[in-house]
Amino acid sequence: MVLEPGTDVPTIRATNQHGDAVQPAFEQPTVLYFYPADDTPGCTTEAEQFEEYTQQFQDAGVSVYGVSTDGVESHRDFAEANSLSFDLLADPEGRLCEAFDVPLVDGRGQRTTYVIAKERVVAVYERVGPDGHAASVFEDLVDTGLVSAE
Numbered sequence: 805m806v807l808e809p810g811t812d813v814p815t816i817r818a819t820n821q822h823g824d825a826v827q828p829a830f831e832q833p834t835v836l837y838f839y840p841a842d843d844t845p846g847c848t849t850e851a852e853q854f855e856e857y858t859q860q861f862q863d864a865g866v867s868v869y870g871v872s873t874d875g876v877e878s879h880r881d882f883a884e885a886n887s888l889s890f891d892l893l894a895d896p897e898g899r900l901c902e903a904f905d906v907p908l909v910d911g912r913g914q915r916t917t918y919v920i921a922k923e924r925v926v927a928v929y930e931r932v933g934p935d936g937h938a939a940s941v942f943e944d945l946v947d948t949g950l951v952s953a954e
Contacts, residue, residue: 806905806916811925813918814903818871818893821879826869826891830923833866833950835941837917838906839934842874842882842892850915850934855888857938864942864951869893871900873912917941921950 807813817827828834837854839847854861854868861868868890874882879892895901901913908914917929919941927944929937946953 853938
């Protein structure tokens with residue numbers, strides 16, 4: 805069972821594709837999207853579309869992080885191959901998946917996205933299709949008034 809809206813989020817620390825330790829500040833609006841694996845068709849589509857929306861998310865003050873159980877080197881290769889500018893957090897032991905109650909199947913986190921603000925879960929997207937997901941998340945952020953599209 806995933807974390808429900810209104811739930812306090814855990815403090816996390818992970819390594820990004822550059823080998824840097826990252827501790828997201830969940831006080832500001834944040835999209836934390838879990839995906840099964842680097843360099844697979846669906847996950848590539850989803851990552852590319854989050855990248856297409858990066859400027860809109862940044863302009864609205866929203867941070868975006870991708871998380872999978874792949875390691876730092878895999879994330880680095882995936883980010884470089886797809887020109888991704890946002891952080892991909894490595895979770896090879898599944899600790900972030902566990903902290904956010906993201907189901908693991910064959911060692912891979914299932915596609916789950918959290919929208920977080922003021923250190924609480926605002927929205928959860930489970931078992932979503934990768935195509936169009938980034939656009940839907942951004943539109944929902946605007947529609948709920950959490951951010952402005954301007």
